[in-house]
Amino acid sequence: MLLEIKDSFKLILNKPRSVKTIIALSIDITSCIVSFWIAYYLRLGEFLPLSQKGGNAILVSLMISLPIFIFFGLYKAIFRYSGSAAIVIVLKAILIYGFIYSSIITIFGIPGIPRTIGIIQPLIYFLLISSWRLLTRYLIGGIYTKHWKKSNLSTALVYGTGKSGRQLVRAMQDSLEIYILGFLDDDINQHDCFIDGKRIYSPSKLNKLIIEKNINLILLALPEISRKERNKIIQRLRIHKIAIRTIPTISDYAKGKTSIKDFEELDIDDLLGRIQVEPYESLMKKNIYKKTILVTGAGGSIGSQLCREIIKLKPKKLLLLEINEYALYSINSELENLNKKNNVELIPLIGSIQEYSRVNDIIQTWKPATIYHAAAYKHVPLVEHNLIEGLKNNVFGTLKIAEIAMDHNVSDFVFISTDKAVRPTNIMGASKRLGELILQSLNDSYEKNSKKIIDTKFSIVRFGNVLGSSGSVIPKFRSQIKEGGPITLTHREITRYFMSLKEASQLVIQAGALSDGGDVLILDMGEPIKIYDLAKKMIELSGLSVKNAFNPTGDIEIKVTGLRPGEKLYEELLLSKKPSKTIHPKIYKSKEPFIKLSDLKKELEILRTLVNENNLKKIYKKLPEIINEYSPKEPILDYTYIEKIDSQSYD
Numbered sequence: 001m002l003l004e005i006k007d008s009f010k011l012i013l014n015k016p017r018s019v020k021t022i023i024a025l026s027i028d029i030t031s032c033i034v035s036f037w038i039a040y041y042l043r044l045g046e047f048l049p050l051s052q053k054g055g056n057a058i059l060v061s062l063m064i065s066l067p068i069f070i071f072f073g074l075y076k077a078i079f080r081y082s083g084s085a086a087i088v089i090v091l092k093a094i095l096i097y098g099f100i101y102s103s104i105i106t107i108f109g110i111p112g113i114p115r116t117i118g119i120i121q122p123l124i125y126f127l128l129i130s131s132w133r134l135l136t137r138y139l140i141g142g143i144y145t146k147h148w149k150k151s152n153l154s155t156a157l158v159y160g161t162g163k164s165g166r167q168l169v170r171a172m173q174d175s176l177e178i179y180i181l182g183f184l185d186d187d188i189n190q191h192d193c194f195i196d197g198k199r200i201y202s203p204s205k206l207n208k209l210i211i212e213k214n215i216n217l218i219l220l221a222l223p224e225i226s227r228k229e230r231n232k233i234i235q236r237l238r239i240h241k242i243a244i245r246t247i248p249t250i251s252d253y254a255k256g257k258t259s260i261k262d263f264e265e266l267d268i269d270d271l272l273g274r275i276q277v278e279p280y281e282s283l284m285k286k287n288i289y290k291k292t293i294l295v296t297g298a299g300g301s302i303g304s305q306l307c308r309e310i311i312k313l314k315p316k317k318l319l320l321l322e323i324n325e326y327a328l329y330s331i332n333s334e335l336e337n338l339n340k341k342n343n344v345e346l347i348p349l350i351g352s353i354q355e356y357s358r359v360n361d362i363i364q365t366w367k368p369a370t371i372y373h374a375a376a377y378k379h380v381p382l383v384e385h386n387l388i389e390g391l392k393n394n395v396f397g398t399l400k401i402a403e404i405a406m407d408h409n410v411s412d413f414v415f416i417s418t419d420k421a422v423r424p425t426n427i428m429g430a431s432k433r434l435g436e437l438i439l440q441s442l443n444d445s446y447e448k449n450s451k452k453i454i455d456t457k458f459s460i461v462r463f464g465n466v467l468g469s470s471g472s473v474i475p476k477f478r479s480q481i482k483e484g485g486p487i488t489l490t491h492r493e494i495t496r497y498f499m500s501l502k503e504a505s506q507l508v509i510q511a512g513a514l515s516d517g518g519d520v521l522i523l524d525m526g527e528p529i530k531i532y533d534l535a536k537k538m539i540e541l542s543g544l545s546v547k548n549a550f551n552p553t554g555d556i557e558i559k560v561t562g563l564r565p566g567e568k569l570y571e572e573l574l575l576s577k578k579p580s581k582t583i584h585p586k587i588y589k590s591k592e593p594f595i596k597l598s599d600l601k602k603e604l605e606i607l608r609t610l611v612n613e614n615n616l617k618k619i620y621k622k623l624p625e626i627i628n629e630y631s632p633k634e635p636i637l638d639y640t641y642i643e644k645i646d647s648q649s650y651d
Helices: 002-013 017-044 052-071 084-107 117-140 143-148 163-171 203-212 227-238 250-254 268-272 281-286 301-312 325-338 356-366 380-385 387-407 427-445 473-482 501-514 531-541 597-612 616-626 639-650
Strands: 154-159 178-184 198-201 217-220 243-246 292-296 317-322 345-350 370-373 412-418 457-463 465-467 487-489 498-500 520-523 556-560 587-590
Touching: 017 052, 017 117, 052 084, 052 117, 084 117, 154 163, 154 203, 163 178, 178 203, 178 217, 198 203, 203 227, 217 227, 227 531, 281 501, 292 301, 292 356, 301 317, 301 325, 301 370, 301 501, 317 325, 317 356, 325 345, 356 387, 370 387, 370 501, 380 387, 380 427, 387 412, 387 427, 387 597, 387 616, 412 427, 412 501, 427 457, 427 597, 427 616, 457 501, 473 487, 473 531, 487 531, 498 501, 501 520, 501 587, 531 556, 597 616
Parallel strands: 154 178, 154 217, 178 198, 217 243, 292 317, 292 370, 317 345, 370 412, 412 457, 457 520, 465 498, 487 556
Antiparallel strands: 520 587
8 A cells, every 4th residue: 555655656756846836735725724624623523614704714824824835945845855854944834824824813803713723723734734745755755665675775884973973874864775773883871872763882792783683884984083093993893894984074075075975985094004194284385385386297196196285285386297188187177176265376287308398498487496206107017018218208307307407496306206216126116216316416416515506405205105096906906896806916925015195295295395405205104015915904894705715605806916027025115224214203314325426427328328229138238237226027028129029030
């Protein structure tokens, strides 16, 4: 019976809005008539026949009530979503109607109609029109489905009874995808209490709830707690092998960026268990505030995040240099939205750091105070297979822009380096180490008696893998988990240092402000993380299990594919011994070996000639002569070189 009524209501829903408005008006008119008859019966103990007297009273009632209802927007409401707020509006409308109607009956009177009808009828009228609206919501608004078809829904618990948790439960009342059973909270004083009809459970009972209530999802609503406490909770939940999601921040859905129902994967810091140090405002602003800033590679992973952080610090102008048109368009559009309050002049510039005239023209025209040099080819296998272009961009492009910066008296030049530059085993790492050597030698050659005789301070910031950047493992693993696996990694024992994009970019800015010039600034990456353990953790936090020899019925297999060309099992951050501390707990300074500028330039000219000649064999011999620590693990893997060798073998 209930299903038939529900289906009838669904047919009405498919009608035009004008039809639905007429139906709602008709029901309210009927409710008015019925409420009057009931009121008359309650007062006199008999039903009033539809006589002249009763008709006049009903007509007066309709002439007063309907305009008031229209004014309050009762016929613009979407009944399937009608809740307590809608009933409050109905109550306000009825109170005004009741006051006017009872006043007319009391003061002027209607022959044959008791004055008390003016009080009784509005009360019954309110009950009738509220009831049919709530019934509509029950039948077609999801409550019915939720109560009668729970088996088809995901059953979730919300961790946290704060404002965010309560808002989430209210927002999910009409969800046809997720049924919220209740809350989890660590506060023992709240256990077995209720919020909005939902019970608060102790986290210690979670295992029992998973079994008995078929819980398959935990929604984290804990924006107020510290990162340390949040990580502790996630680690406790991890043992239950249940899917964990987090809700967007209140600011995000307030700005319309997302809905509170758009649950997100755990962020990178949750997966790493890192606790970020809040940035030092004085260091963040030092090289940026009210200054003209140039970011090279502005559309890349690091470059774009640097731009997001820089624009918050209110520079005078922000120059975005990028060779990729789409990447430049994307970051410029994003920054324009962020820039509504900051009033920073954004200047998107297409160009390559390899083009001397273009870069010189840009720096000469706008005279930036600080340059963040993030433009680089950084994908290890790709650079290994495209050796010449890697060297042109990462080495000679860096040399060009550094010399131009010096010629135009740029105050600060910050070079973004990598842990792969330390004792490199691949071309990408070797090219970045050469970039470091260039800046170290430039800085040193223009110092006399410990005083710089040029205005440009060259700084080098070195850090490990940035999660969330292009090619990083977490987006890759998430995609593989969604597809049902397997997760692929190159070696079971491979480890890496990891940091989030935001943290890395903030530390880069602060490191540049701390540099004395010529030193290598090392970002504290914490302990290296085993990639296999990271993959396992992501599977478990998705509510799944690892499929292996010990668990052949598991959900996701972790498959080892073998090391890629030039890839190391582990990375390092230092060439020299223990670095010195700075005022920032996450930033260290290191004085590392370098080559005198005169000697380096001779070597670079030889290398440039070899690059222009495409002489890969001699390049492979030359690079270890310049970089003593470089020891290539692979033979020449450049695609063009290999194709030529293969073609010659067939001739």
